[in-house]
Amino acid sequence: MTKQKLIVVGNGMAGARAVEEVLARGGGEMFDITMFGDEPYGNYNRIMLSNILCGIQDTSEIYINPLPWYEENGITLHAGSPVVEIDRASRKVRTASGIVAAYDVLLIATGSRAFIPPMLGLNGPDGKMKPGVFGFRTIDDCDGIIATAKSSRRAAVIGGGLLGLEAARGLMNHGCEVHLVHLGAHLMPAQLDSDGGKMLRATMEKMGVKIHLQRNTAEILGEDRVTGLRFKDGDQLDCDMVVVAAGIRPNVEIARGSGLTVERAIVVDNHMRSVDDMNVYVVGECAQHRGQVYGLVAPLWDQAKVFADHVTGADRDAAYHGSKLATKLKVMGVELASMGLTEPELEHDEVVQFSEAKRGTYKKLIVRDGRLVGGILMGDISKAAYLMQAFDRETPLPEERLSLLFDIGTPPQKVTLDEMPATAQVCNCNGVTKAAIGACVAAGKRTPKAVMGATRAGMGCGSCKGLVGEVVAWFCGGDVEEDPSVHYYVPGIPMAKPELVAAIRERGLKSVSAVFAALGTDGKSDAASKPALASLLITLWNEAYEDERDARFINDRVHGNIQKDGTFSVVPEMPGGVTTPADLMRIAQVAVKYDVPLVKLTGGQRIDLVGVPKEQLPAVWADLDMPAGWAWGKSYRTCKSCIGTDYCRFGLGDSMGLAKKIEGKFRGIDSPGKLKLATAGCPRNCSEAMVKDVGAVAVGDDRWEIYVGGAAGSQIRKGDVLCTVTGEDEVVRITGRFMQWYRENAKYKERTHTFIERMGIERARAVVVEDSDGIASALDAAMDAATAAVRDPWLERVAPKTANQFAAPIPVEA
Amino acid sequence: MPVVLGPLAGIPPGEGRAFVVGAAEIAVFHTREGGVFATQAQCPHRGGPLADGLTDGGHVVCPLHDRVYCLATGAGIGNEFSIRVYPVAVRDGVLLVDPVDTLQTPHT
Ligand code: SRM
Ligand SMILES: Cc1cc2nc3c(=O)[nH]c(=O)nc-3n(C[C@H](O)[C@H](O)[C@H](O)COP(=O)(O)OP(=O)(O)OC[C@H]3O[C@@H](n4cnc5c(N)ncnc54)[C@H](O)[C@@H]3O)c2cc1C
Ligand code: SF4
Ligand code: FES
Numbered sequence: 001m002t003k004q005k006l007i008v009v010g011n012g013m014a015g016a017r018a019v020e021e022v023l024a025r026g027g028g029e030m031f032d033i034t035m036f037g038d039e040p041y042g043n044y045n046r047i048m049l050s051n052i053l054c055g056i057q058d059t060s061e062i063y064i065n066p067l068p069w070y071e072e073n074g075i076t077l078h079a080g081s082p083v084v085e086i087d088r089a090s091r092k093v094r095t096a097s098g099i100v101a102a103y104d105v106l107l108i109a110t111g112s113r114a115f116i117p118p119m120l121g122l123n124g125p126d127g128k129m130k131p132g133v134f135g136f137r138t139i140d141d142c143d144g145i146i147a148t149a150k151s152s153r154r155a156a157v158i159g160g161g162l163l164g165l166e167a168a169r170g171l172m173n174h175g176c177e178v179h180l181v182h183l184g185a186h187l188m189p190a191q192l193d194s195d196g197g198k199m200l201r202a203t204m205e206k207m208g209v210k211i212h213l214q215r216n217t218a219e220i221l222g223e224d225r226v227t228g229l230r231f232k233d234g235d236q237l238d239c240d241m242v243v244v245a246a247g248i249r250p251n252v253e254i255a256r257g258s259g260l261t262v263e264r265a266i267v268v269d270n271h272m273r274s275v276d277d278m279n280v281y282v283v284g285e286c287a288q289h290r291g292q293v294y295g296l297v298a299p300l301w302d303q304a305k306v307f308a309d310h311v312t313g314a315d316r317d318a319a320y321h322g323s324k325l326a327t328k329l330k331v332m333g334v335e336l337a338s339m340g341l342t343e344p345e346l347e348h349d350e351v352v353q354f355s356e357a358k359r360g361t362y363k364k365l366i367v368r369d370g371r372l373v374g375g376i377l378m379g380d381i382s383k384a385a386y387l388m389q390a391f392d393r394e395t396p397l398p399e400e401r402l403s404l405l406f407d408i409g410t411p412p413q414k415v416t417l418d419e420m421p422a423t424a425q426v427c428n429c430n431g432v433t434k435a436a437i438g439a440c441v442a443a444g445k446r447t448p449k450a451v452m453g454a455t456r457a458g459m460g461c462g463s464c465k466g467l468v469g470e471v472v473a474w475f476c477g478g479d480v481e482e483d484p485s486v487h488y489y490v491p492g493i494p495m496a497k498p499e500l501v502a503a504i505r506e507r508g509l510k511s512v513s514a515v516f517a518a519l520g521t522d523g524k525s526d527a528a529s530k531p532a533l534a535s536l537l538i539t540l541w542n543e544a545y546e547d548e549r550d551a552r553f554i555n556d557r558v559h560g561n562i563q564k565d566g567t568f569s570v571v572p573e574m575p576g577g578v579t580t581p582a583d584l585m586r587i588a589q590v591a592v593k594y595d596v597p598l599v600k601l602t603g604g605q606r607i608d609l610v611g612v613p614k615e616q617l618p619a620v621w622a623d624l625d626m627p628a629g630w631a632w633g634k635s636y637r638t639c640k641s642c643i644g645t646d647y648c649r650f651g652l653g654d655s656m657g658l659a660k661k662i663e664g665k666f667r668g669i670d671s672p673g674k675l676k677l678a679t680a681g682c683p684r685n686c687s688e689a690m691v692k693d694v695g696a697v698a699v700g701d702d703r704w705e706i707y708v709g710g711a712a713g714s715q716i717r718k719g720d721v722l723c724t725v726t727g728e729d730e731v732v733r734i735t736g737r738f739m740q741w742y743r744e745n746a747k748y749k750e751r752t753h754t755f756i757e758r759m760g761i762e763r764a765r766a767v768v769v770e771d772s773d774g775i776a777s778a779l780d781a782a783m784d785a786a787t788a789a790v791r792d793p794w795l796e797r798v799a800p801k802t803a804n805q806f807a808a809p810i811p812v813e814a
Numbered sequence: 815m816p817v818v819l820g821p822l823a824g825i826p827p828g829e830g831r832a833f834v835v836g837a838a839e840i841a842v843f844h845t846r847e848g849g850v851f852a853t854q855a856q857c858p859h860r861g862g863p864l865a866d867g868l869t870d871g872g873h874v875v876c877p878l879h880d881r882v883y884c885l886a887t888g889a890g891i892g893n894e895f896s897i898r899v900y901p902v903a904v905r906d907g908v909l910l911v912d913p914v915d916t917l918q919t920p921h922t
Contacts, residue, residue, distance in 0.1 A: 066894045172877075513846055526847060527882070528869040550828025554877045555868040557829075562877055566863040626875060690911060802826040809855065809865075812819055814837030814913060 003032045004694070005309070007093055007103035009083045009254070014284025015045055015109030016065050021308030023073055027531035030312060034077045034101055036093070038110075039138060040784070046295065046486060047429065052142050053170025059139055086258035088277055105279055105311055108266060112295070116244050119159075120219035121231075132226035136167050137248070139758030139808045149174035153238035156180075156229055157215055160187040160244035162329065164743025167243045168209050169332045179237055181209045181217060181229065181232055183246075190337035191327070195238070195355060196362050196376050203360050204332055212237070217652070234503040250286040261545035270319035273305045281307050290322050301431030306663065326379065326388040326426060334360065337384035339391045341366050341374030347374070352401045365403045370396050376402030382812060417474040426471050427464045432457035434471055441475040441567040444554045448472045454781045456534065488532055489748060492526025493519050495538075497747060504540060510603035511546035512537065532748035535634060538670045539743050542789035549802050555632035558614055558806060559793040568597075568617060568806055570609040571631035572624055576659030577605030583626065590623045604631065604638040615808040618797035628794040634749065636666045636675045636739075640688065649682040653698020658728045662696075665732055667740065668790035669783075672746040673755075675739060688712065690719050693752040694738060696731045699724065704731045706740055708764065709756030717753045720761040723769045737776060738768045740783040815888065815903075818908040822850065828903035830865035841865035842898055842909060843874060843885055852902035852911045858895040866921045 006022070008015045019033060027033075035041075043065040051057040070077040076100060085094040086106065094100050103734055115137025116122065124130040132146050132152075145167075149155060155171045155570055157164050160182030171178045186197025187204075200701065216232040220242060228238040233781045250265040260274050261267040265288035274280040282628055283303040284297060294300065302320060309318030323665045326339035344351055345365070350367040359379060366374035366386070372391045383405065390397060394689050397404060421433035432455045445451045448469040458465040458792070489497040500519070509515045512532055512533045516525040529792050530551040537545045549557050561570030574589070587607055593597050597611035606629055612620055621628075630637060638663040642648065644655030666675070679688035680697045683705075690694025691710035711721025741764070746755045757763060766772035768779075800806065817835055825831045825844040832855045833840050849871065857864055862878030864916045868888035870877070873891060875882050882891040888899040901912040 012849075060894055173906060189883040232827075318859065525870040527873055527875045530868055530870075548828065548846075549826060549867065553868065556867075562863075562866065564878065566861070566866070620875055800830065803824050804826075804831050807831065808826075809832035809834045809839055810820070811834045812817055 003030060003742035004104040006033045006105045006107065007034040007101055008033040008107045008109060009093060010109035010111055011035050011039065011043050011079065012109060012111045012284065013043065013106065013297055014111065015711040016043035016305060018107055018109060018283050018304040018307050019075065020310055020621055021304045025308055025314040027312045035075055035077045036081055036095060037077065037079045038082040038084045039454065042069065042079070043137060044139065049142050050166040052169065052651045053145060053167065054173045081256055086254050088258050089278070090324060091279065105315050107279070107307065108255055108280065108282045108286060109284045110286045112248035112250045113242060115247040115249045117246050119217055121222070122220055123151070124224065130220060130222065130226055131224065133220060134243050134783050136163055136245050138241055147172065148241045151681065152176050152547045153245065154179065154239045155241045155244045156237060156277045157237040157245060159247065160184060161190060161245065162188060162331065164245035166333050167245050172208065179212060179239065181212045181215045182215065183216055185214055191282055191336065192376055193342045193364065196364065196378055197358055199360055199362050199378065200334060201333070206475060213372035226680050248285065252286055264288050271310045272303050281306050281311065286611070289320060289329065292322055294323060296325060296327060298428065298431050316779055322565065324392050326391055328384055328579060334378060335375040335381045337388065339388055340373045342376060352404060354405050367397060372397060372464045375772060388420070388761065393421065415609060417471060426467055427457035427689055430456040430459060434624050437468065437471050438475045441472060446476055469608070489536070490529035492521065492529035494521065495519065501540065510537065510541055510544055511548050512551035513548055535670050535672060535748060539786070542785050558617060559628055559632065561632040563611060568633065570612050570617065571602065571606055572626035573663065574606035575631045576639060576662035577654055578660065586624060590620055593623065594620055602631070605640045606638065613808065618806055620793040621797045630668050634672065634673055635668060635670045638676060639663045640678040642681050642686035648681055650684060652700040653681050653702070653704060655679040655681040655687065655698060658696060658731060661728060661732055662735065665787055666736065671739065671743045672748050673751040691716065692719065694735050695719055702726055706731060706734055709753045711751060715753055720756060722765060733769065733780065735777045736766065736783040740779040741767055744770060815910045816903065816910040819911055822904050822907050822909050828869055830867065830869065832863065832865040834887060835911065838913045838915060840911060843869055844909065845871055847871040850902055850904055850909065852900040853883065853885065853888055854898040857881060858897060878911055
């Protein structure tokens with residue numbers, strides 16, 4: 001059978017998804033697929049452009065279908081090649097570059113473009129948009145905005161809808177003063193009513209965005225580039241750049257040119273097929289179905305499925321019935337859920353409302369005949385899942401309306417997985433329902449990872465990953481196949497830590513290469529496993545460990561933290577944050593002599609010389625003549641301190657003295673994760689000891705409370721009190737014993753806060769304080785051996801460990 | 815034309831070192847398995863110094879954001895980039911690299 005030719009015009013979110021759906025139905029056998037895209041890239045996740053503008057993600061991270069995907073699936077892609085003409089009579093398309101291609105079936109998925117309202121001075125003398133004016137739709141737009149924002153002082157955003165707010169947030173992150181100009185009377189008119197809009201405005205103003213409502217921009221000022229805006233009322237606003245986010249317009253020109261019916265967009269039937277031509281389908285933002293044009297991704301996924309079912313014959317009756325729009329968003333850090341109407345329309349529409357402006361919480365529901373027809377939740381969206389479901393399925397609401405807005409009396413209740421209907425969406429970004437996950441599990445994908453790979457659930461914004469895992473487990477009925485590798489200590493050796501430790505001990509494996517040779521899959525080494533093995537071997541063997549530097553991350557090869565430009569940072573030891581004028585002067589002299597780009601106080605109470613090239617490290621260390629502060633590795637880092645009894649009028653213990661003792665004892669020991677300590681002279685906790693891996697807090701009479709498992713990094717957790725001891729020496733001993741227990745039992749990169757939650761504080765107390773396992777003295781001895789084996793690595797300045805250890809790129813004659 | 819980079823012993827086993835050959839910056843790796851490979855020195859993602867990366871028999875991991883590349887072909891493993899590779903040889907313990915532009919003579 002010869003294959004039919006399927007041409008897809010538009011390589012965006014809808015077009016590429018439609019092709020994926022076709023392939024999933026065996027369409028690769030039926031069609032030769034050719035795609036044309038205006039943008040010179042593979043298909044990417046447009047939603048994530050907001051993150052790119054904010055600097056949270058990098059363009060390389062948002063590709064859904066990178067270029068090799070097309071090749072792997074036998075798809076011919078013409079990227080950067082817009083189609084300019086469709087000739088339906090001869091069934092051909094033509095591109096601007098002159099490519100002509102014939103189709104049997106054509107899919108139009110050209111999406112939309114940014115709508116730039118007519119304004120005077122929009123274009124420069126060359127007829128193009130004036131330099132400094134941007135839309136916000138594509139990767140190229142984002143790149144342009146970011147590059148210009150760097151040198152701009154003040155930026156204006158035109159448009160107060162979702163995109164405008166996201167643009168404003170992004171620009172803030174680039175350090176611009178941001179002015180948001182909006183034609184309407186309140187922000188986000190599509191999702192919010194006027195009260196909600198007011199509250200959002202207040203929140204945004206608090207964050208520093210200047211908001212101008214009911215302003216109609218008449219002119220973009222400036223000769224060669226933007227210098228400001230002039231409004232219809234004559235007022236002006238100076239600015240160096242403008243982002244226009246005033247809405248979108250479907251790309252329908254080529255469809256109209258070929259005689260297809262176009263109203264607001266290209267008109268389709270329930271099969272997503274043009275009403276004029278059996279061989280032409282349309283999906284995405286350029287399609288108009290039952291009078292509706294959608295501007296969010298969820299409807300596109302449904303459309304893509306219907307198209308694929310129909311075109312492949314998998315289900316010739318597949319029909320799209322329109323989508324009800326309910327979205328969860330996060331705007332400028334404010335959580336928001338919105339569905340359906342924002343204002344009552346009929347006389348008997350009932351409004352249930354709650355507002356607490358001070359906390360930025362606002363909830364409003366519109367109920368018609370006992371069913372939800374509209375809703376806004378802002379600030380607290382804990383009821384969103386339930387309400388969005390009720391809205392979508394038009395289920396009757398409980399009589400007690402209060403319970404729609406709040407969970408009263410009972411603990412916050414999630415819809416249990418048993419109650420969750422099969423059609424409920426688990427992943428909103430990719431439109432994956434509970435039923436779809438079920439089907440995937442039934443087809444043999446029994447781990448969350450496998451299900452995510454197959455359905456794309458959890459691969460959008462990622463916020464539903466936890467739920468996806470729960471749903472997979474639910475379908476597996478407790479019989480989830482765990483991905484066994486999650487239990488391995490390192491990916492390259494199929495063993496959990498205790499097994500691995502036993503094997504290493506038994507065979508006396510003292511170097512990372514020896515471990516791979518003996519235990520690696522086929523004796524092979526694995527780059528990603530090396531640092532974790534090195535860390536483990538050091539803990540097991542101390543001096544007897546054979547230090548192969550290639551097993552260590554660059555930081556541990558040259559004893560500094562690598563910076564984004566490949567230079568390193570130098571942080572000398574400064575126990576407890578206590579220094580001397582002489583040391584300060586030496587640091588200053590070194591900084592001057594080597595022209596160090598940045599001198600910074602760290603969050604760990606010491607001084608960082610940032611931006612030192614690798615080849616200068618030995619000389620810098622020599623001139624400093626201070627021990628290393630170990631600010632680069634998975635190791636003991638610092639012990640912060642407060643002033644304590646020496647000077648503080650509330651001091652109950654000598655926190656500075658104790659910090660110095662602690663650092664003197666534990667400096668430089670390797671461990672599975674960073675160990676950051678602190679001592680506080682009283683429970684006022686000025687050194688934040690209660691949120692450190694180990695913290696000692698003086699409580700009077702020479703007694704100290706020891707906190708473990710605290711965290712204030714990406715996770716925040718108050719430490720648990722392990723015990724209260726008398727005397728500084730006892731603090732040092734218990735601290736060491738706890739850390740040794742952690743070193744021996746934690747997974748690589750598992751910080752103490754996760755470790756403690758996994759083991760339980762009771763278990764920690766039993767082992768470390770009560771010696772329930774009879775290993776306390778062994779732990780103490782092992783820690784003593786470890787500390788005795790530590791050498792100051794900065795001494796490698798005189799005795800380098802490897803050839804060209806600190807060399808700059810070596811010049812050779814060509 | 816191959817260029818002499820110096821003794822192989824200048825690159826410790828399992829590590830890489832960067833060289834400047836005319837206009838090209840080249841990272842040369844000497845794997846623990848004994849292989850010798852040469853690639854462009856900078857990671858195409860954000861310019862990470864590849865010679866400072868971790869290696870195993872066939873790969874280098876960029877030290878900045880962990881992109882992985884095949885040392886022999888320069889192909890990105892699970893990432894969207896790829897890197898240039900250069901012909902390299904060891905003769906009598908001396909490293910020789912040919913700084914030809916592999917972009918113009920691509921591998922297949
Ligand atoms: C230099 C310093 C920032 C500063 O200028 O203050 C810093 C810099 C880095 N931190 Fe930090 N952290 C610094 C104090 C902190 C603190 C505060 C503290 O130590 O009291 C925290 C919160 C406490 C904690 O550790 O949880 C902190 C939590 C993190 C985390 C999150 C760890 C976590 O498990 O939650 C990371 C990421 C990681 O480890 O994977 C991180 C990672 C990093 C890295 C190493 C990222 C990297 O791999 O390159 C940064 C190196 C930047 C560079 O270019 O050198 N840094 N970092 C601080 C050095 C302190 C010191 O003197 O040693
Ligand atoms: C910054 C931003 C944030 C967003 N956030 C969200 C969000 O949080 N939630 C949500 O649901 N939606 C969001 N959206 C909207 C969402 O991205 C769109 O609904 C979705 O991308 C539409 O898909 P599409 O395929 O119809 O159009 P597109 O993704 O725009 O794809 C159309 C493609 O066709 C190409 N094309 C156009 N004409 C031609 C031609 N003649 N020949 C060849 N190619 C052509 C275009 O260049 C484009 O690449 C956001 C959009 C933006 C810009
Ligand atoms: S120093 Fe720490 S908080 Fe700052 S950017 Fe780097 S990792 Fe993030
Ligand atoms: S620079 Fe190499 S991975 Fe980012």
